[in-house]
Amino acid sequence: MRVSLRFFIFVFACFCVGSGCASTTKDPLCFGNREIITTNHGVKIPLYNANPEERYWVEKHIAMMTEKTQRSITLIRFVGKDEKHFKVDAEAAHCEDNRHICIRSERFRPIDVNHEAAHALTYDLPSTSLREWEAIAGEVYGDNHYQFGHFYPINGLLDHYASRSAWEDIAIWVGSIYSAISNDYYGIFRRIEKDPRYLRKLDFLLKWEYIDQTAYDKIKPLLR
Numbered sequence: 349m350r351v352s353l354r355f356f357i358f359v360f361a362c363f364c365v366g367s368g369c370a371s372t373t374k375d376p377l378c379f380g381n382r383e384i385i386t387t388n389h390g391v392k393i394p395l396y397n398a399n400p401e402e403r404y405w406v407e408k409h410i411a412m413m414t415e416k417t418q419r420s421i422t423l424i425r426f427v428g429k430d431e432k433h434f435k436v437d438a439e440a441a442h443c444e445d446n447r448h449i450c451i452r453s454e455r456f457r458p459i460d461v462n463h464e465a466a467h468a469l470t471y472d473l474p475s476t477s478l479r480e481w482e483a484i485a486g487e488v489y490g491d492n493h494y495q496f497g498h499f500y501p502i503n504g505l506l507d508h509y510a511s512r513s514a515w516e517d518i519a520i521w522v523g524s525i526y527s528a529i530s531n532d533y534y535g536i537f538r539r540i541e542k543d544p545r546y547l548r549k550l551d552f553l554l555k556w557e558y559i560d561q562t563a564y565d566k567i568k569p570l571l572r
């Protein structure tokens with residue numbers, strides 16, 4: 349038993365030294381400097397490598413989220429431009445299936461926190477929820493349906509990126525709702541055509557707690 353524990357400590361020490369993680373103030377997984385933020389709903393979320401400005405915006409945008417969304421986030425991590433983490437150059441942020449939200453520092457847009465948190469909640473919900481969204485959306489996803497050049501919103505979609513998948517459609521909706529509320533500018537929702545899918549999608553977001561009643565009440569009067 350003592351031998352195996354020593355062996356474990358040795359292996360762990362090698363791992364830490366080998367990956368440049370030597371200080372006790374650093375996380376064992378070497379994500380960098382960690383702090384714990386406590387949200388307005390009392391949820392504690394580890395935040396890595398945020399400078400004071402990034403922390404300010406993260407806390408501000410997390411405070412818009414439902415408690416269920418906040419609880420779905422495992423951690424938020426800022427990634428410096430010298431770190432090799434993102435495999436896709438175009439990605440400014442992403443949410444991994446362990447519900448880690450990773451953000452490129454140099455391309456940080458606060459509303460991306462809401463978009464990626466929506467992905468975290470989708471990972472956390474039963475897969476039936478995604479099927480339910482797809483049933484509302486209809487046959488709208490995939491490159492063959494909507495090429496660039498369309499005017500959005502169209503057929504329940506708020507932008508071109510949303511036409512990729514139900515997964516992105518949900519996150520675009522959540523990001524757009526909180527962007528509209530935080531800027532007090534509802535242009536995208538005022539341009540919506542008459543189509544029952546928009547209201548059904550909003551109902552879905554409330555039902556599964558992507559948004560709260562206050563957000564719902566602000567958007568609903570704009571949908572036809």
Ligand SMILES: [Zn+2]
Nearest residue numbers: 463467516519
């Ligand atoms: Zn996304």
